[in-house]
Amino acid sequence: MPARSRAPALLPLVALLPLVALMALVALVGACGGASVDAPVDGYLRVGVDAHVECDSVRDSLAEAGLELRSRVEQFGYCALSAASSDERRTAVRVVTARGIVYSADGEVGGLPGATPVAFLAPPGGHAGTELLVARAGSELVGRCVDVVRVDDAGGAQTIPLDLDALAATVSVEASACISDVLDQDGDGMAEAYITVRAPSAAAPHARAPAVRVPLAPGETGFVYVAPPASYWQSERRARAELLAHALSERDFVGAHTIGVELALIARLAGESASAQRGAYDASIAGLSLGAAQQALIDAAHAAFAGE
Numbered sequence: 001m002p003a004r005s006r007a008p009a010l011l012p013l014v015a016l017l018p019l020v021a022l023m024a025l026v027a028l029v030g031a032c033g034g035a036s037v038d039a040p041v042d043g044y045l046r047v048g049v050d051a052h053v054e055c056d057s058v059r060d061s062l063a064e065a066g067l068e069l070r071s072r073v074e075q076f077g078y079c080a081l082s083a084a085s086s087d088e089r090r091t092a093v094r095v096v097t098a099r100g101i102v103y104s105a106d107g108e109v110g111g112l113p114g115a116t117p118v119a120f121l122a123p124p125g126g127h128a129g130t131e132l133l134v135a136r137a138g139s140e141l142v143g144r145c146v147d148v149v150r151v152d153d154a155g156g157a158q159t160i161p162l163d164l165d166a167l168a169a170t171v172s173v174e175a176s177a178c179i180s181d182v183l184d185q186d187g188d189g190m191a192e193a194y195i196t197v198r199a200p201s202a203a204a205p206h207a208r209a210p211a212v213r214v215p216l217a218p219g220e221t222g223f224v225y226v227a228p229p230a231s232y233w234q235s236e237r238r239a240r241a242e243l244l245a246h247a248l249s250e251r252d253f254v255g256a257h258t259i260g261v262e263l264a265l266i267a268r269l270a271g272e273s274a275s276a277q278r279g280a281y282d283a284s285i286a287g288l289s290l291g292a293a294q295q296a297l298i299d300a301a302h303a304a305f306a307g308e
Contacts, residue, residue, distance in 0.1 A: 051096045055079035058094050058101065067092050073132075078102075078151045080132055093134055097155035105134060105147075131160075133182055145178035148193065148223075160222050162195070167214065167225035171197050171268060179223070185215070186232075192216060193223040197269075202261045202304045204254045204297055210261035212236065214269065233270040237263065244284055253288050257297050260284025264305050277305040 052074055059069055059081055067083035067090060074080075078097045084090065095103035134147040148160040164173050179193045186192070192215040203209040215232070216223035240259050247255030260281040267277040281301050290298070 049096075049098055049100060051077065051079045051098055054096050054100065055081060055094075058096055059083070062092055062094070065092075066090070075130075077153075077155065095132065095149065095151060095157050097151060097157070099155040102151070102155065102157040103134075103149055105136065107136065144180060146180065146182055146193075148179065148182060162193075162216065163219065163221040163224045164195075167197070167216075170225075171265065172199075173197060179216075180213070190218060192218075197265065199261050199265055199304055202257075202297070202301045204257055207254050207258060210258050210265060212262055212265045212269065227269075227271070230270065233266050236266050248287070251288060253285065253290075253294050253297075256285050256288060257294075257301065261301050261304070264301065268305065274305055278302055281305065 055072070055074070059072070062069070062081070062083045066085050068086060069081065070084050071082040072079065078095060080096075081092075081094045083092045083094075090108050091106065093103070093105045094101055130151045132149045132151070134149055136145050136147065149157055150160055151157050162177070162179070164177065167173055173195075177195050177197075180196055181194045182191050183194065184191045194213050194215055196211050197214050198209040198211045200209040213236075214225065215228055217226045219226075240262060244256060244259045244263075246252075247259060260283075263284055264277040264281040267280045272280075278301075285294075285298070288294070
C-alpha cells in the first residue's frame with residue numbers, strides 16, 4: 001500500500017485480538033429486525049467494577065435469558081463474551097470494562113437465508129490487544145458485516161467508523177456499505193478494511209450486481225480510501241480473467257456482461273478515463289450475439305460509465 005496517515009492505535013496487527021474468539025458474532029441487527037436479549041444493562045453500569053468478576057454476572061444474566069456462553073476473551077482491562085441460544089438463532093456479544101458493559105449487541109436470525117448466527121472471525125495475525133472484530137449480518141444484498149470495536153484506556157468502547165468521502169468522489173457508494181473483511185493482504189503490517197462497491201444500475205435481471213472489493217486504510221477519521229497501488233487492480237483483473245474466458249466460451253452474455261461491468265468499475269477506481277472504462281466493458285462482450293435484451297444491458301453499462 002502507498003504511504004498513508006495512520007492513527008497510532010488503529011489496527012496495528014499486534015493489537016488485533018486473536019479474538020478470533022470474540023470477534024464473535026453479533027447477530028443480525030439490521031437484517032433481521034431482531035429481538036434483543038433482555039439483559040439488565042443498567043444494573044452493571046457501575047464505575048470501578050472488576051471487569052473479570054463482572055463478566056461472570058453478565059454470563060449468568062445471559063444464561064438466564066437462554067443464551068449459552070460460546071466464547072470468553074479476557075485481557076488486561078476488559079472481558080468480552082459471545083453467547084447464543086441452543087438452536088443458534090439468538091446471539092449476543094458483551095464487552096465489559098471497569099465502567100461496566102461498554103459494548104452490547106444482540107440479534108435474531110429470523111428468516112434470512114443462509115444466515116449463521118454465530119461466526120468467529122480469525123484476525124489477520126498478531127496478539128491480544130484492544131481491538132475486537134464483531135461479525136454481524138447486514139442486508140441480504142450486503143451479506144456479512146464486520147464491526148471493528150476498540151476498547152480505550154478509559155474503559156470505553158467505540159466502533160471505528162468508515163470515512164467514505166474520498167471513495168464516493170470516485171464511485172457511487174451504497175448507504176448500506178459496511179466492512180466485509182479485515183485483512184493484511186499486502187503484508188505491510190497494517191490490516192486494511194474491505195468494503196464492496198456495486199453497480200446495481202448495470203445489473204442483468206435476476207443476476208448478481210457487478211461488484212468490486214475495495215480496501216480502506218486506517219486513518220485519523222476511521223477507515224478511509226487511499227488509492228491502492230496499480231498491482232492491486234491488476235490482481236483484481238487477473239482474478240476475473242478465467243471467469244470471463246469461461247463465460248465467452250459458453251456464449252454466456254449475462255456472465256460476460258457482469259464481469260465486463262466489474263472490469264470497467266476497476267478501470268474507474270484505477271483512475272482511467274471514461275473511454276478506457278467503456279473499452280474494458282466492450283472488450284468483455286466482444287463476439288457475442290446480441291438481441292434487444294442484450295443491447296439494453298449494453299446501453300445501461302455505457303450509461304454507467306459515461307462521465308469522466
